[in-house]
Amino acid sequence: MKKFLGVVMLFFTVLACSVDNSDIPTLEVGRDFADSDVRVITIDTFTVELSTIKFDSIITSDTRRMLIGQYEDEFFGTVRASSFFELTASGNYELDNEAELDSVALILGYDNYYYSDTTQVSQYNLHLLQDEVRTRDDAFYNTSSLPFDTAPLTSIAFEPEPIDEDSLYIALPMSFGQRLFDLIQDNDINDDDELREEFKGLTVQPDSEDNASVIGFSLDANRTYLRLFYGVPSEFGNSEETFDFTINQLTNEPKIFNNVSSDVSGMVLDTLVDQEINLSSKASGDLSYIQAGVGYATRIQIPTIKDLYDIPGTGTLLSATLQVKAPSSSFDDLLPIRDSLQIAIINQNNVITEQVFFGELPAYGTINQNEEEFKEVLYEIPVGIYVDRELNEENIVDDAFVIFPRDFNQTVDRIVLEGENSDDFEATLVLTYAIYDEDDD
């Protein structure tokens, strides 16, 4: 038995001596020695259908800018943005009894956004609101409006300098300022509610005859404010003081929104009176349209995508990129084209149901930089997640995806795209598909 145990011991010694076997040489074999068991193919022959839709309304009360101005657009008619907002005291409603008002002005800080020709004279008309800036829906839309005095409080005609200057200074009538000043000084206005009894807010409307530009203004309390300039007499002369009203961004209730519209009467987009209507690019001159603020977006469908399964074998989608081109005649320095197109999935009623992701971030279509050098704007949009969903959908659901610019609710950026039958560049879907089993499932 001793030897028997010896054998067992020896056996385990041998086992313990086993060399680590995880170390297999990693042979770099290039393309010669062996072939991959996987076939990867790229296909760009699927039909892509583009159409234009118009969202009935876009929430604009969560904006981070005021949009004001009007210009005439070749594709979108009269594009008009006006802003409605409430101003409340940035501090306490207290003024020295000795204080005397010097002047009153609205200062609007430029936030560098502009669209169209800023060398044209703009006219802004300031009106007092007749209703408070308050909504039952928790939000205001680009179609929302509030009643305001027909006669403007004041008007200003100017050439905007959104890049070179810091802000726009609009002097307001002394009578308007004096009334507010006195009410506060006499303690008739002690809080926001009491202020709203007397002053509900302002709207800045571009003149209906303008063909100039749309300008963005900041909402920051130290950039955009209504200011009372006053002096307090003292032993050493007059000390200069100010009292500011700002847009309160700290409450949950919206205190500002922009009304954005474009008047397309008589134009091809005029037919889009309802969100559910799709205007095929074939019916709109082989073009498809996108306009932020107003709510035009391009709806894209790949009707025959399931034909991908006609390829023999079992496979899976590895990537899907949509290429769409903006014709060079549709943009210039004044009407620039923006990078970054957002992608969302919409149902058959054109209601957005979900956002498309790329990794952990929302997916964005970007301009292919190589092509941009030749003044060709080719958007490449990663739509793998959408296409994969379509491929795996049990029932045929008439959904689609929609592309629109980033900052859709606070700009008037426009993009015109070549449609599916364009002579210049057809919208193209480039798929990469991997077949890992030559047998069908």
Added chain:
Amino acid sequence: MMIKEKGCFFILFLAFMSSFAQTSNNLTGSPYSLFGLGVNTNSSIGKNSALGRGGYAFNDDDFINNLNPASYGTEERNSFIFDFGFLAEVSGVNSTDSDENRVAGNFSSLAIASNIDNKSSFGLSVTPFTDVGYSLIGIQSNIEGSFEEFTSNIFGSGALNDLRLSYGRTIAKNFRLGGNISYLFGTIDETEQVAAGLSSLTIEESNRYRGLRFGVGFQYDYKEILQLGVSTNLPTSLSGRRDRVVERTLDFIPSEVESESDIRLDDFELPLELNSGLVLRPWNNLWINIDHSVRLWQQTGQSDNVGDFVDQNVFSLGGEYYVNKNGFKYWEQIQFRAGLYYDTGYLKVNDERINSYGITAGLGIPLGLRSKSMLNISFANTTRGATQGVLVEENINSINVNLTLKDFWFIKRKIN
């Protein structure tokens, strides 16, 4: 007493066997193990590995010779042999622009043989049948429909094992007949990682094969100086089942594409194998074996995705020498062995056969003057493939260590 101890060994054998089946021992690092079901193993029982891997006619009663079941028919009484082996491999892989080395080793085989009566015995063994172990990096393939390429890395590991029951009997004087049943089983895992642009795809496959194979053989001794051996392994199909998990990242979002188990694979066909050998004994203490084996792969009608299966021929030559087997000096009992072989291979890639050849050498060291047990050490240097063109040349140094224990309790009893 003897029966009881044999029973003990049998239980021990089963215990080893189960652990053997579980260890996924990579006994090779050959890129050629990508093809078929892997490369033929370098491990063997007893002394064959030192004799150019031949010995179809050997019937040494101190060793287990699994190459021919007829060798179990050796006339002897109350014999019991226990053999286990360890294999270590140092291999260098040589392609046109790179060299790599690796070391691998593990417990590799286990066998017992025991007499039933004085004319017949049976044997039970478990050995590797084929070994798989490769990692191929940076395989470039064209993305169909474009001028671009995708890259894949392929990793494989695993082994097929051979659990074999053999029986041999002396039918007439100098004529032995034997048969064996092999249960071939094992798992071969393959992982392929594909990177195409920003997307990636990972396919993990686990392929389980199993099947039975039958073999028969005979040996004939012509006087003392010549022995003849013929054995055959019949063609068989190994049935395969595959578990597969496919994962990918699409637009940087990882997801599982499928997870399937028990996908039926095409059967893998093992060919008819015909082996024949001669052993010459020109002097009392010198043996020379000449062997030939042919495996008719072409008839299986199989092809791999890179090559075709062609008929395989293996030729080997070996010799064994000792001064005096029953000598009174220890060194006189040491056995010296050497051999060489040439294997045409069964795969043709780009019209080039993946052949291999090698030289072997070994020692049989008795575990004592009166002991019939022996420690067998063999060394083999094998060259496989060729660096011309696309193929890869491999140089493998393998060391087989076998411990063959024979009848040790009987000896103990004698001492008592």
